[in-house]
Amino acid sequence: MKHKVLATLALLLGGGFVTAHAAPPTAADLIYTGGDIVTMNDKQPSAQALAVKGGKILAVGDRKAIESQHKGTKTKVVNLAGKALLPGFIDAHSHYFSSLTVANQVNVYAPPAGPGKDPASIVAALAKFKERNKVPKGTLIQAYGYDENVMPNGRLLNRDDLDKAFPDNPILVGHVSMHGGVMNTAALKQFNFSAETKTPPGGVIVRKPGTNEPYGLIMETAWLPVFASLPKPSAAQEIEWSLAGQRLYAEAGVTTAHEGATHAEDLALMQRAAKGGGYLIDVITYPFITELEPILKANPVSGWGKYDNRLKIGGVKVTIDGSPQGKTAFFTKPYLTGGPGGERDWPGELTAPQEAVNKAVKAVYDLGVPLNLHANGDGAIDAFFKAHESAAAGDLSKDRHVTMIHAQFTRRDQIDKFVQYKVTPSFYTLHTYYFAEAHIANRGKEQTMYISPMRDAIDRGLKPTNHTDFVVAPLDQMFMLWTAVNRISRAGAPIGPDQRITPMEGLKAMTINSARQHLEEDLKGSLEPGKLADLVILDKNPLKVPSMAIKEIKVVETVKEGRTIYKRGA
Ligand SMILES: [Zn+2]
Helix, strand or coil: CHHHHHHHHHHHHCHHHCCCCCCCCCCCCEEEEEEEEECCCCCCCEEEEEEEECCEEEEEECHHHHHHHHCCCCCEEEECCCCEEEECEECCCCEHHHHHHHCCCEECCCCCCCCCCCHHHHHHHHHHHHHHCCCCCCCCEEEEEECHHHCHHHCCCCHHHHHHHCCCCCEEEEECCCCEEEECHHHHHHCCCCCCCCCCCCEEEEECCCCCCEEEEEEECCCHHHHHCCCCCCHHHHHHHHHHHHHHHHHCCEEEEEEEEECHHHHHHHHHHHHCCCCCCEEEEEEEHHHHHHHHHHCCHHHCCCCECCEEECCEEEECCCCCCCCCCCCCCCCCCCCCCCCCCCCCCCCCCHHHHHHHHHHHHHHCCCEEEEECCHHHHHHHHHHHHHHCCCCCCCCCCEEEEECCCCCHHHHHHHHHCCEEEEECCCHHHHCHHHHHHHHCHHHHHCCCCHHHHHHCCCCCEECCCCCCCCCCHHHHHHHHHHCECCCCCECCHHHCCCHHHHHHCCCHHHHHHCCCCCCCCCCCCCCECCEEEECCCCCCCCHHHHHHCCEEEEEECCEEEEECCC
């Protein structure tokens, strides 16, 4: 009432006082208009204009109304020129920390993402890298993305291939699952593997046929000590590498990244880099269960779930099996092609016995923090539900903010338990493209057709997310969306067309649903007043192009809290 009186008084005093420079009461810093605004808000799915002030969304709606209410003299009006504005992508699961080193490693992904089609091509890529970077003798050379499933005639990469070309450098070719790698003799020596090394439970050390000598490939628990002792950036490189890693995410339109299995010293590095201003985007880290003790000592749980210099500890990561393409995922039925070391009747195995899984899940529930649980095979998914039934006895349906990472080989009958126990599946539809042929060979057609069953999950009321698992698969959000909508394999075959989802559902799985997974739904994931101005501009609207063209859509610009952090071609 008082304001109305003052306004009337101002009018009575004459228009002379209202100068041309006067800004509206809530002048925006920015107004986006002139293109499709896809909000991910069911109550207002599209809009003509979006106003930003102080890093937050001020208003979404009709262009005329927004300009008359929020366009001040200093407001910058951004013409989208027919492009599409969406909420910045929220990464449901990837390995952010690995992005720091990817810039310094050799890409040996299988085509089309890389050159790794056979052992010779991998050796050639490594040699090129060594030459270009003038790597001195004795220095470790690392590669990422090795996929044995595309190797011709089952001719796998081994230590002999690497020794011939690199007698004087330790070589470590990371497996595409990130759960292992192939080493040459120098690296095996550096990481203490020999004929005398016993294979630990839950681990794989492939031996040279007819001998006990390691043949190069080390996986799962046998790999963990290698992973833990890999070289880390120097103090001077920490911020530089963090920014380089985050630029990869920004280029992909991602404004919140996930770090899906963090070790204590890596967390300390991330905290130093964040404090030093090395963060462009938000990063949510999930400490690995095996590192919980030192991490809790340095980071009391009371500080979890809050951002500090763009870094937040989200909860705990528990991994209970391996990867289906590495044949280390745990199933109720054996692989059709045996185990990774030639084992027969091999169903894979849990990385730890059921009692240990129960204990780990109970420990996370007792802390009262979100759980990200890695399970791929239907046997591992059963094992988690058993652990839940033991740890959550008394109140099985309480929302404990549990996300099952991958949940790839979910059986039809297991969907009920996701619903009943309020577990969010974070699926991995990129496998319908990258690994479908391998899965058909290893697991059969019927199981492969049902991988990452997003359609059934959504129809049963779940709010699944979808992820790249970068660096396991390339960080390409539009390609991920394309796989969820089309489900077509590398060889061009439809993979479970009945599980296809709509582009809108696919976009929700990487925006509002993943915001919900991270308990950030009130701040992120849709374009609504009060939420953060975390935005992505795409050259085309994914809801309007033919579904097969979604993978051609390019990220043009990425905005974090009103500030442009990536611009294509700039
Ligand atoms: Zn992962």
